[in-house]
Amino acid sequence: MSRIDYSVWDHIEVSDDEDATHPNVNTASLFRWRHQARVERTEAFRKKGAELEEALAESKHELTRAHEKAGELAAGSSKARDDIERLKREEREWEEKVAAHRREEKKTPWNADTLCRGGFSKIAVINDVKTESVGEETETFMSFEKRYEKDVKRFAAMRSWDDSEEYLSDNPHLLCAETFNLLMMMCVDLEVLKKRESLEQTAHQAVVMRFISRLAKALKVDPRACFRRFFSKMKAADQRQLDTFADELECFKEEVRSAAKSPAWKAMDEAQRELEKEEERLEVFESLPEEMQRCFDRKDVRMLQEVIGRMEPAEARAHMKRCVKAGFWVPGAKVDGGDDDGGSDKEEDDA
Structure with a gap:
C-alpha cells in the first residue's frame, strides 16, 4: 500500500479549458486580471500570517517582561498576578490564531504560481564557520566604530520616526548589532557626564534599534527587510505598541544607569581615556x-x-x-x- 499522500492534488486552481472563452472576450486580458487577483489574494494572506507571527512574538515578549517585573515587586502582588494571567490568555489566543492560519494555508488550493517553485530560490555561500572570540568581536566593533561613528551619532540625533526611517534607508549598513552596542556605550558615557537630555534622545534611538532587531528575529529575516514595518506601526500611533516602547525605554535607561555604576565600566572608561591621551x-x-x-x-x-x-x-x-x-x-x-x-x-x- 502506498504511503504517499496524493490528496494535495485534489484541489488545484488550473483549468484545462481556459483557452475556451467567448469570442467577444479579450482572452489575454481576462487571464491577466484573474492572475493579478490571485496574486493579490496570496499576498494579503501571506501578510496576514506575518502580522499574526509578529503579534505572537510581541505577546511572548510582554509576558516575559511581566514575569521580570513580578520578580521585582513584592511577593504575592495581586496586580502582577492579574497582568500575567491576562498576558497568558492573550498569548494562547494568538497561538490559536497562528495555528488556524497555518491550517488554512495547508488547505489553500495550488495554482500556477505555487504549483511549481524552484527548490533552490537562493544561494548561500558558506565558508568555514568560526565562532568569533572575544578579541575578534572587540576588533570587529572597534573597526565599525572607527568607520561609522559619525553616521551613528547622526542617527542618534534623529527626533522623528520619518527622519529615522529615511536615514536608515539611506544607510542600511547601520542596521546591525554594532550600531546598538555603540549607542549603548554613548548612553553610558552621557549618564556618567550627567547629560540627561542627550541621554534621553540617544536612548530612544538605541531602543529603536533593539525593536528592529527583535522584529527581524521574530520574522526570521534580515533587519533591512523589516525595519519599515516597525516604523509603520509606530507612526500609526498604535497605543499598545507605543506603551510597550515606552516601557522598554525605561528599562533600557535603568540598564544604562546600572552599567555606569559598575566597576568594570569605570575601569574600561579609565583605560579608554588613557588610550586617548596616549x-x-x-x-x-x-x-x-x-x-x-x-x-x-x-x-x-x-x-x-x-x-x-x-x-x-x-x-x-x-x-x-x-x-x-x-x-x-x-x-x-x-x-x-x-x-x-x-x-x-x-x-x-x-x-
Whole structure:
C-alpha cells in the first residue's frame, strides 16, 4: 500500500479549458486580471500570517517582561498576578490564531504560481564557520566604530520616526548589532557626564534599534527587510505598541544607569581615556620638528634648549605649549641634581 499522500492534488486552481472563452472576450486580458487577483489574494494572506507571527512574538515578549517585573515587586502582588494571567490568555489566543492560519494555508488550493517553485530560490555561500572570540568581536566593533561613528551619532540625533526611517534607508549598513552596542556605550558615557537630555534622545534611538532587531528575529529575516514595518506601526500611533516602547525605554535607561555604576565600566572608561591621551601625545610628538623629537628621545635638555634657541620665538612658544599640554615637558622641573631648566621655562612662560 502506498504511503504517499496524493490528496494535495485534489484541489488545484488550473483549468484545462481556459483557452475556451467567448469570442467577444479579450482572452489575454481576462487571464491577466484573474492572475493579478490571485496574486493579490496570496499576498494579503501571506501578510496576514506575518502580522499574526509578529503579534505572537510581541505577546511572548510582554509576558516575559511581566514575569521580570513580578520578580521585582513584592511577593504575592495581586496586580502582577492579574497582568500575567491576562498576558497568558492573550498569548494562547494568538497561538490559536497562528495555528488556524497555518491550517488554512495547508488547505489553500495550488495554482500556477505555487504549483511549481524552484527548490533552490537562493544561494548561500558558506565558508568555514568560526565562532568569533572575544578579541575578534572587540576588533570587529572597534573597526565599525572607527568607520561609522559619525553616521551613528547622526542617527542618534534623529527626533522623528520619518527622519529615522529615511536615514536608515539611506544607510542600511547601520542596521546591525554594532550600531546598538555603540549607542549603548554613548548612553553610558552621557549618564556618567550627567547629560540627561542627550541621554534621553540617544536612548530612544538605541531602543529603536533593539525593536528592529527583535522584529527581524521574530520574522526570521534580515533587519533591512523589516525595519519599515516597525516604523509603520509606530507612526500609526498604535497605543499598545507605543506603551510597550515606552516601557522598554525605561528599562533600557535603568540598564544604562546600572552599567555606569559598575566597576568594570569605570575601569574600561579609565583605560579608554588613557588610550586617548596616549594617542594625543603620539600625534603631538609626530608633529614636532625632527630635531625636537630627537631631544625628547634622548631626554637631552641642553640639546632641546639649543634647538629652541635657533627657532623663531613664536614657533618655539607654540611647540613648547603643545609639549606641556601633552605632558612631554613639565615647567619648573629640576634636572641634573637640582639645576632648574630656566631657558625652556622662559619659553613656556612667554607663551
